[in-house]
Amino acid sequence: RKEVEQDPGPFNVPEGATVAFNCTYSNSASQSFFWYRQDCRKEPKLLMSVYSSGNEDGRFTAQLNRASQYISLLIRDSKLSDSATYLCVVNMNMTTDSWGKLQFGAGTQVVVTP
Amino acid sequence: DGGITQSPKYLFRKEGQNVTLSCEQNLNHDAMYWYRQDPGQGLRLIYYSQIVNDFQKGDIAEGYSVSREKKESFPLTVTSAQKNPTAFYLCASRPSSEGLYNEQFFGPGTRLTVL
Numbered sequence: 001r002k003e004v005e006q007d008p009g010p011f012n013v014p015e016g017a018t019v020a021f022n023c024t025y026s027n028s029a030s031q032s033f034f035w036y037r038q039d040c041r042k043e044p045k046l047l048m049s050v051y052s053s054g055n056e057d058g059r060f061t062a063q064l065n066r067a068s069q070y071i072s073l074l075i076r077d078s079k080l081s082d083s084a085t086y087l088c089v090v091n092m093n094m095t096t097d098s099w100g101k102l103q104f105g106a107g108t109q110v111v112v113t114p
Numbered sequence: 115d116g117g118i119t120q121s122p123k124y125l126f127r128k129e130g131q132n133v134t135l136s137c138e139q140n141l142n143h144d145a146m147y148w149y150r151q152d153p154g155q156g157l158r159l160i161y162y163s164q165i166v167n168d169f170q171k172g173d174i175a176e177g178y179s180v181s182r183e184k185k186e187s188f189p190l191t192v193t194s195a196q197k198n199p200t201a202f203y204l205c206a207s208r209p210s211s212e213g214l215y216n217e218q219f220f221g222p223g224t225r226l227t228v229l
Contacts, residue, residue: 004156034217043204043220044157087156101172102218104149104156 001026004090006105013078013112020074021108023088032091033071035062037084038107044087047073078112085109116141118221120205125226127192127199135190135224137205145208146188147218148172148180150201157204163188164210192226200228 006023013019025033033050048055050062050071061074075082088105118139127133139146145164149157149172159172163182177196182188188207192199205221 002156008154041202041225043223045220046217049217101159101162104158106154106156 003103004105006088006108009109011110018076022070022072024070025090027092030090030092034089035073036087039084080112083112120221120224127228130194132193137188139207143207144210147206148190149204152201
């Protein structure tokens with residue numbers, strides 16, 4: 001089983017609609033969580049960190065469910081520019097050696113259509 | 115401007131050759147990382163360095179080597195022992211390997227193709 005799993009998609013979303021997707025992680029001791037955005041053939045860029053209470057940044061909302069070991073990302077009022085692959089990233093912070101050692105999911109592709 | 119640079123952007127190599135990928139950062143970050151990305155897979159950690167003159171193997175270090183002689187530089191050598199080196203290579207840095215929510219910044223990547 002992969003340590004971080006995501007539905008690869010693609011999620012085809014009409015412009016203006018809402019889309020949500022999850023990411024599951026295997027290590028219950030994981031400490032911090034992130035969503036990164038990656039455009040085609042580009043480097044990943046941080047979209048938002050995911051805090052235990054859940055957090056919102058404009059049209060984007062991230063939630064953490066520790067009991068079920070998943071995080072979610074919701075995008076409201078989708079824009080064409082939201083088309084990208086969204087990477088779920090988990091910091092499995094078990095020991096001093098693993099500080100800063102992140103585990104990446106394979107990504108969920110979102111395609112926003114006019 | 116502060117950031118991470120990688121060179122070259124595209125690299126072609128013949129089988130049996132070693133090649134070195136450059137990664138430089140002027141963010142004054144302590145920690146640096148090398149990942150490879152293959153289609154349909156998440157980023158996989160090759161090597162990482164938490165401080166100058168120190169580095170550790172990641173999950174897929176076989177066939178690769180690194181050095182960290184300067185804080186700002188973390189070059190990756192892909193040796194002929196790497197069986198399937200064609201991939202997108204990403205270098206990243208972080209202010210410190212500690213800190214739960216320290217962002218990891220990525221360079222623009224190098225696409226390596228073995229001919």
